[in-house]
Amino acid sequence: MKLTTEQKEQFERDGYLFFPGLFTPDETRTLTDAVPELYARQEEYNVREKGTNSVRTNFAAHMYSEPFARLGRHPRMIEPVEDLLGEKLYMHQFKINGKMAFEGDVWQWHQDYGTWKNDDLMPTERAMNIAIFLDEVNEFNGPLMFIPGSHKKGVIDAKYDLTTTSYPLWTVDNKLITQLVNRAGGSRGGIVSPKGPAGSMILFHSCLVHASTSNLSPFNRVAVYLSLCAVSNHIRRHKRPEYIAHRDFTPIECLPDDCLLKDYPVDLPWKDGVPQSAFVTTPEPFKIAA
Ligand code: SIN
Ligand code: MN
Numbered sequence: 001m002k003l004t005t006e007q008k009e010q011f012e013r014d015g016y017l018f019f020p021g022l023f024t025p026d027e028t029r030t031l032t033d034a035v036p037e038l039y040a041r042q043e044e045y046n047v048r049e050k051g052t053n054s055v056r057t058n059f060a061a062h063m064y065s066e067p068f069a070r071l072g073r074h075p076r077m078i079e080p081v082e083d084l085l086g087e088k089l090y091m092h093q094f095k096i097n098g099k100m101a102f103e104g105d106v107w108q109w110h111q112d113y114g115t116w117k118n119d120d121l122m123p124t125e126r127a128m129n130i131a132i133f134l135d136e137v138n139e140f141n142g143p144l145m146f147i148p149g150s151h152k153k154g155v156i157d158a159k160y161d162l163t164t165t166s167y168p169l170w171t172v173d174n175k176l177i178t179q180l181v182n183r184a185g186g187s188r189g190g191i192v193s194p195k196g197p198a199g200s201m202i203l204f205h206s207c208l209v210h211a212s213t214s215n216l217s218p219f220n221r222v223a224v225y226l227s228l229c230a231v232s233n234h235i236r237r238h239k240r241p242e243y244i245a246h247r248d249f250t251p252i253e254c255l256p257d258d259c260l261l262k263d264y265p266v267d268l269p270w271k272d273g274v275p276q277s278a279f280v281t282t283p284e285p286f287k288i289a290a
Contacts (some may be wrong), residue, residue, distance in 0.1 A: 001076045003083055004027040011084065015151035016194075016204035022076060023132065023199035027260040030067045030132045032198065035096060035222055038065060045243045045274065050166040052105040057167065060243040063270035066247075068094070070266055071132070075254040080203060081128045085230045088251035092116065092127060092235065093227040093244065096134075099142050100222075104215030109177050111150075112227065113206035114158040114170040120245045121136045121236035121285055125155065127229035131202040134224060140217035143193040144202070144210055147180045151205035172209060180209060189255065228252075237285045242278035 003011070011017050017026045037057055039046060045059040062072035071077075072091055082089055099102060112129055116122040160168035181190035194202055204210070206227075215221055229235075234249040253265050270278075 001079050003080050004233070008084070011205070013205070014148040015208035015281045016146055017080075018147070018194040018196070019201040019203075020194075020196035021199050021230070022201040023184055023260065025199065028134060030197040030260050031132075031224065032222070033069060034061075034065055034067045035134065036050040038096065039098065043274070044279075046243075047167055049098075049100075049103055049105050052103050054100040056105065056165070057098070058244070060094055060270065060274075061096055062094045063243075063274075064268055066263075066266060066268065068224070069268055070255060070259045070264060071224065073255045073266070074259060075207055075257055076131045077132075077201065077226065078228070078252055078254050081130065081228045085126055085128065087126075087230040087232060089228040090231050090234065090249045090251060091226065091244065091246055092120075092122070092229040093225070094191045095225045097223050097225060099212070099215045099220070101141070101215060101220050102104065104142055104221060106214050107210075107212045108161060108164055108171040108210055109171055109211040110158065110169050110171050111139070111156055111207050111209055114172075115196065116206065116227075116235065116245075117155060118158070118170055119237075119239050122229065123233055123236065125206045126233040127206045127227060129206060130228065131204070132226075133198050133200045134222040135195050135220050136222055137195050137200070137223070138217075138219065139193070139195065139262060141167045141219040142197050142212045142215040142217075142220035144212050145191050145193045146204065147177070147190065147209045148192055149186050150184065150209035151207040151241075152211075153180065154207060156207075156209070177209070184209045186255075206242045223261065236288070238282050241281060245273055
């Protein structure tokens, strides 16, 4: 899938592109159907919400689930990002966020690159996020909120928040959020939240400031997030386990466009369990072979 000049300009200006209904209901169903069994697993890669058994985030499903392994090689996601970054990509992070009915907790205001820089020593922001809705996203179930144009601010100083939710995050303070929202149009366009049917896709810049509120509605809001990094921009430290920040920098090769409907063979390296090495972490940067 190629982006038009207009789309590229829009991305440059706003920091995101929204593709409502990009994947058909048949394509999305293969993914949605696989989620309950993945969420039921008692594994470290399933991070639960504070005080409940609901899954907040499932990590690395592309390493052990066929439909998600195919999604991770889908040309409708990979090609536009390759086009924007001008380079082959590897999968830095892969998550299926639950934001389940009544129990899905907030995601505080943050930039993803803040975490990748501070924790993983990713050299620059040449990485991109893709979100794919597996449920309809509406105004009730905690849609993602963006501050348009906030990616232009570059890397913002962030504070490490270990307490608000069950998952630590580098967050941006309220004063700066207020300034950024006002600059982007205040209550008239300073915050946007793309909403649409299951199968919709958002592509967003790794410095775009975003957040989402809790889900008090009876509607789940399951979404897949892929963080795709330019191969030459790979991380330089393994401070986080491998199921959170991947260590295989092999360029992604796309499958055909119908890969969610046909059983193309895919490698599932963690099909029989996550290897012990994936839990080993090192505080020091690793050496890069010359
Ligand atoms: C994220 O920012 O990583 C997740 C936000 C969300 O799922 O609402
Ligand atoms: Mn994020």
